[in-house]
Amino acid sequence: MGPRDHFATRLGFVLAAAGSAVGLGNIWKFPFMAGQNGGGAFLILYVAFVLTIGLSVMLSEYAIGRAGQRNPVGAFRVLKGGAWPAVGALGVIAGFVILSFYSVVGGWTLAYAIKSVSGALASNDPKVLGAAFGAFIAEPRGVIAFHTAFMAMTLFIVAGGVQGGIERASRVLMPALAILVVVLAVRSVTLEGASKGIAFFLTPDFSRVTWGTVNAALGQAFFSLSLGMGTMMTYASYLDKQVNLPKTAAQVTLLDTGFAVVAGFMILPAVFAFGFDPQAGPGLTFITLPAVFAQMPAGPLFAFLFFALLAIAALTSAVSIIEPVVSYLIDERGVSRRAATWGAGAVTWALGVPSALSLGPWKDVTLGGKGILDAVDYLASNIMLPVGGILITLFIGWSIADRAKEEAQSDGVHPFALANVWIFICRFVAPAAVAWVLIGGL
Numbered sequence: 001m002g003p004r005d006h007f008a009t010r011l012g013f014v015l016a017a018a019g020s021a022v023g024l025g026n027i028w029k030f031p032f033m034a035g036q037n038g039g040g041a042f043l044i045l046y047v048a049f050v051l052t053i054g055l056s057v058m059l060s061e062y063a064i065g066r067a068g069q070r071n072p073v074g075a076f077r078v079l080k081g082g083a084w085p086a087v088g089a090l091g092v093i094a095g096f097v098i099l100s101f102y103s104v105v106g107g108w109t110l111a112y113a114i115k116s117v118s119g120a121l122a123s124n125d126p127k128v129l130g131a132a133f134g135a136f137i138a139e140p141r142g143v144i145a146f147h148t149a150f151m152a153m154t155l156f157i158v159a160g161g162v163q164g165g166i167e168r169a170s171r172v173l174m175p176a177l178a179i180l181v182v183v184l185a186v187r188s189v190t191l192e193g194a195s196k197g198i199a200f201f202l203t204p205d206f207s208r209v210t211w212g213t214v215n216a217a218l219g220q221a222f223f224s225l226s227l228g229m230g231t232m233m234t235y236a237s238y239l240d241k242q243v244n245l246p247k248t249a250a251q252v253t254l255l256d257t258g259f260a261v262v263a264g265f266m267i268l269p270a271v272f273a274f275g276f277d278p279q280a281g282p283g284l285t286f287i288t289l290p291a292v293f294a295q296m297p298a299g300p301l302f303a304f305l306f307f308a309l310l311a312i313a314a315l316t317s318a319v320s321i322i323e324p325v326v327s328y329l330i331d332e333r334g335v336s337r338r339a340a341t342w343g344a345g346a347v348t349w350a351l352g353v354p355s356a357l358s359l360g361p362w363k364d365v366t367l368g369g370k371g372i373l374d375a376v377d378y379l380a381s382n383i384m385l386p387v388g389g390i391l392i393t394l395f396i397g398w399s400i401a402d403r404a405k406e407e408a409q410s411d412g413v414h415p416f417a418l419a420n421v422w423i424f425i426c427r428f429v430a431p432a433a434v435a436w437v438l439i440g441g442l
Contacts, residue, residue: 004069005162005337006238012167013239014251015174016320020231021256022177023317024105025224027310028285030260031267035278037216038208039200043264045209045217050257053433054221056425057389058232059249060396063407065236066245067400071327072230075237080399087391091230092328094384096344098229099321100351101376103154106314107146107356109307111136112286116303121290126276130287138360147356148349150311154318155345158326159338162238166319173312180309181262187302188270197272201264215440218433223381225256226317228388230324237327244414245407246422266306270296285310322348386438390431397427 007013034042068075072088115121115136123129137143157169189198226232236245270292271278280288293303322344329340354362358372367375396404404426405419406412416422 004238006240007167007235008163009167010240010243010248012163012171013235013243014248014255015170016166016316017232017235017248017252018255018259019170019174019177019316020226020235020320021224021252021317022174022259023224023226023313024102024109024310025220025317026256026260027181027263027266027313028105030220030224031264032278032280032284033216033220034201034264035268035271035280035284037213038205039268039278040202040204041206041209042213042217043201043261044204045214046221046260047257049218049221049433050225050253052425053218053430054225054227055249055253056422056430057222057227057393057434058225058253059246059408059422060392060404060426061227061230061232062236062239062245062249063396063404064392065233066239066241066243067403067407068233069237071237071331072233072324073328074331075233076395079403080395084395084399087388087395088230088233090384090388090391091228091233092324094229094380094388095231095321095323095325096348096351097376097384098380099154099318099348101355101373101380102314102318102321103151103348103352104143104147104356104373106150106154106311106318107143107148108137108286109311109314110150111142111146112290113304113307113311116290116293116300116307119300121303122294122300124274124291124294126280126287126291129290130283133283133286138363140357140360143356143360144353147352150314150318151345151349151352153315154322155341157315157319158322158345159341161337166323169319170316173316177259177309177312177316180305180312181259181266184302184306184309185262185266187296188266188273191270191273191296193273193275194269197269197278198265200272200278201268211440215437219381219437219440222389222434222437223385224260225253226320228385228392229321229380230388231320233392234324234327235320242410242413244410246416246418247414382442383438386434389434390438393426393430393434397423397425397431401427 068078072091073085076084076088157165274292276288293299325344326340329335355373401423409416
């Protein structure tokens with residue numbers, strides 16, 4: 001095996017890792033989850049969980065990845081062996097499963113960016129837009145074509161390597177993403193009537209908090225950080241030994257949280273300004289928001305910017321989701337990066353076709369009482385990622401605690417005052433909290 005690929009700079013890593021974390025979970029899912037769970041109270045719980053449990057799991061993945069200098073399977077094998085490499089294998093398999101349906105939704109964002117320019121979304125009636133969205137996702141040729149286009153864009157970046165592909169793309173896409181989010185948020189909060197949405201988002205009403213709210217906030221914190229699937233582990237394996245891991249984990253976590261909060265300001269004030277329902281759920285993005293944009297001055301422009309933003313966010317995450325699979329094939333099977341990328345991509349694309357068809361010709365096919373796309377999402381988000389998260393923190397807390405503390409401190413180069421607190425969280429708090437998400441999800 002040749003020398004391992006590395007990020008050229010720490011900034012490149014931070015942007016790539018933030019790109020992995022900032023995806024549809026932040027910009028599509030977070031605002032409607034906040035809308036459904038009481039706004040401000042959900043926001044406070046979400047931020048608290050991100051900065052404690054989420055940050056601890058992220059640092060755990062970084063420590064395992066950089067210490068092992070391998071993909072998730074190889075890293076566990078190098079550090080401990082035994083049955084532990086199976087934890088890494090779970091992450092690699094989760095990558096296949098998640099990207100298969102994620103690419104389908106990514107394709108929807110590409111299609112809607114085009115539709116916003118063509119005038120196909122020029123209606124302020126959610127019923128009309130709901131029917132249009134239903135017709136679009138039910139037509140298999142279009143959905144599969146956009147699934148294919150999205151997957152091809154992802155693979156093109158990954159095939160370029162860590163520096164030439166992932167890092168280079170992140171340096172362009174992440175600043176573009178930040179600019180678009182801020183522009184759209186400023187437009188949203190300056191709309192007449194936006195103050196109701198701002199108040200809803202920032203004023204906690206703890207009387208509306210149930211165990212379901214706590215569960216949703218913890219689950220959203222975990223999934224929005226791209227944890228439990230080996231992504232952060234793989235990216236950290238390309239890091240220089242001198243990089244300060246706790247500081248880097250904190251920066252990525254804060255960037256991710258910042259994007260989610262700004263996305264809330266981008267969507268909820270606009271929804272309130274035009275009198276729509278913030279509890280519209282997943283349809284908020286593809287049905288409610290086009291109706292909001294249709295009533296804004298220069299609405300088609302803002303609609304295009306929004307869906308372009310969503311497509312970029314999906315793309316930066318998709319790149320990171322397939323990278324553990326590609327890294328596994330390179331490290332463990334000796335496959336070239338190009339062959340690993342396009343081979344893994346072809347399999348993932350094929351796995352995504354049933355999800356693409358599940359809202360059209362195959363809408364009557366169910367798995368465990370759910371449509372195919374929902375069932376695959378459920379399997380990954382509610383089972384595979386939480387199980388991965390629990391096992392990763394137990395590995396750090398109980399199996400390699402001393403080695404992990406050394407790695408987090410770069411072998412003494414960067415003292416980490418909270419090292420023992422981190423290990424305590426990994427031993428007791430994080431596994432219990434994530435098990436709670438797992439049980440709640442089931």
